[in-house]
Amino acid sequence: MRQRPSRRDLLRLGIVAGGGVLASREALAAEADARKLGIPLGPYGERSPFEKATRWTRESKTPETGSSFSPLHTSVGTLTPSSLHYERHHSGIPTIDPAKHRLMILGMVSRPLSLSMDDIRRLPSVTRTLVLECGGNSGGEWTAPGAADAQRSYGLVSCSEWTGVPLATLLAEAGVRPGATWVIAEGADACRMMRSIPIAKAMENSLLAYGQNGEAIRPSQGYPLRLVNPGWEGNTNVKWLHSLRVADQPYMARDETSKYSDLMPDGKARIFTYAMEAKSVITFPSGGQTLPGRGPYELTGLAWSGRGRIDRVEVTTDGGTSWIAAKLQEPRLPIALTRFRMSWRFEGRDALIASRAIDETGYVQPTREALVAVRGMNSVYHYNGIKFWRVRADGTVTNA
């Protein structure tokens, strides 16, 4: 790329400083203080080289399966950059040419369909900002106190703007036959991940999303097509979607029987536990961070509910003796991350801080003790207990 001539070049040519042939001493002195031009325009944006936030992943012999955790502790606002959205893959990210990708709708339908991405994009679309949370997020907290920081303990949650076509629109295209009650969704990843979705959910608000945060869905999030089930555990949001089988029974897939079922103390496991209930976590101050000194801070965090809007978030800084309503960032969207904030003065004394979310259904985020009393410690999934952090007198923050 050709650069514009710099002030130095112009001075050398003598066309600055009144057009004289020789640059004056004064002009050369001014040149020494001149500001350098910045980096030129570019085709695709990068963040500042000073920003280092990344997803965190456990070391693994099989890195194609596992999770990466979103850096909640450095997040601001409510949207997760697509590049930092948490991941959960079971057999790696497939590379899919959208021109060759097809979605098949089969089973109990009047018109089995094979659709190209172009076909799907011709249909009326909707856009929704939605939280997406892994069913196993913060599962380590069952056996408290979980991981040492907000990213590793709570980072399997993210929020994006999703654009796509309502699943109901495509089911109407295929013509659902009487008696159909389930839709079996399958991805085009190597392991062909499959989940059974009740048709009532499909008709209510499931989306076939091709857009995320204003561009095509990232490969790690299901490019080119992902099922999005608002408010339901991440695993049901099947990525790289390539087939929907309409059926009169759930298929009892491995990922809805052996996994993503919640074992109770009586030895029975809850199955089809789809909803992600109200939850919150303070992201600042949170584990691993250090307050540089006494004085005023903005305590902040994230709250969400798979059942609707967050109505209220209460914060304690005295270990749960008193709870104060935090300010909620507007607009508060249903089933989306909601940022809460509260002014707080750190006096250099130990403080036990926590938040609890209340959603529009009136549901109040329970304590860990209340959860354990009902569900024991072996249910793995759907942990949403109140999360405490301990701010120590020296300003360091740890698990509580």
Place this chain on the structure above:
Amino acid sequence: MREGLSAVGKVARPFQGRGRGAKSPALLIGISATLFVTVTAVAQSPPFGVGRPPTPEEIRELGSAIAPDGTGLPQGSGTVAAGRELFAAQCARCHGPGGEGDVGPRLVGGRGTLRTPRPLKTVGSFWPYATTLWDYVNRAMPFDQPGRLTPPEVYAAVAYVLNLNGIVAADAVMDATSLPKIRMPNRDGFVADPRPDLGSSPRK
């Protein structure tokens, strides 16, 4: 329904609204007839007409998905003996020679542990349907080469893992008829989601 902007919703909702306000039986009959006609019309002609029927090749490439009643199970069969050989060659490197687990999860044991502080969830102790095992092995195993097993190989692998767990006899033969009939030990171990089971009002 929060933002169910579906074609079906748009068609059906006006009639639901009118139905609630309707008082005369004649009007109700009229509405029912209109609703019936509308639903029939939806079923007969697609609102947008996008896409085309899948080709037989596309359906073949999609592979199978198996329901607990056996829907989707292909022809072929496999024995425990064949499964033992296949397991040693293809599965043992991750699951251990006897399915005791290594990089891959443990596949045997755990019966009677689900109510204890250290539950061991395996095919034998936890999985409710044998068809799920067939479906999962077929779609996802071996981990680094999913999809490579033929239906007879999958039947054999399933027969062997079930035998390791004492669920089928050493001379068992698995096929589309015998597999769905197997009653897994934890078949009745699952209950519907009762949530919200917690979450009372905060103290004022």
